[in-house]
Amino acid sequence: MSNSMQSLEHAVHLSCRHWKIDSRNEKTINLSSVFVFSDSFPGFDGHFPDQPVLPAIIQLTAVRYIAERGLGQPLVPTNYGRTKFRGIIQPDEKIEVTLALHAEEKQWVGKFTIRRSAKEVVANGVCTFKEWA
Numbered sequence: 001m002s003n004s005m006q007s008l009e010h011a012v013h014l015s016c017r018h019w020k021i022d023s024r025n026e027k028t029i030n031l032s033s034v035f036v037f038s039d040s041f042p043g044f045d046g047h048f049p050d051q052p053v054l055p056a057i058i059q060l061t062a063v064r065y066i067a068e069r070g071l072g073q074p075l076v077p078t079n080y081g082r083t084k085f086r087g088i089i090q091p092d093e094k095i096e097v098t099l100a101l102h103a104e105e106k107q108w109v110g111k112f113t114i115r116r117s118a119k120e121v122v123a124n125g126v127c128t129f130k131e132w133a
Helices: 003-015 056-071
Strands: 016-024 028-036 075-085 094-104 107-116 121-131
Touching: 003 016, 003 028, 003 056, 016 056, 028 056, 056 075, 056 094, 056 107, 056 121, 094 121
Parallel strands: none
Antiparallel strands: 016 028, 028 094, 075 121, 094 107, 107 121
């Protein structure tokens, strides 16, 4: 992994205020987290000057981040589908990421939602992860 990618991953880690496992059994795990991306977060660089917006790829990285925390292992995203980005996330906005994962044939399939603190949905979709080989 490149240094800039490691730095970005570390910045996502620092932006996570807390996460928790809401429920878990053999095949499913439900997770929730709160993120606040400060105006100095590197993902805002150049996206966009004078009107910073959190890029969609960073939002999806936050989803993967909580999946990895909850499952206790590195994951590789293999698919994001039916993903809708309905609003923008600006610096210092509190967002909540929820994720419901289900184990299926050596992979985890999930549904995620990203909300503002006012519970407005800003993104949602489905995701698939496999274990890091």
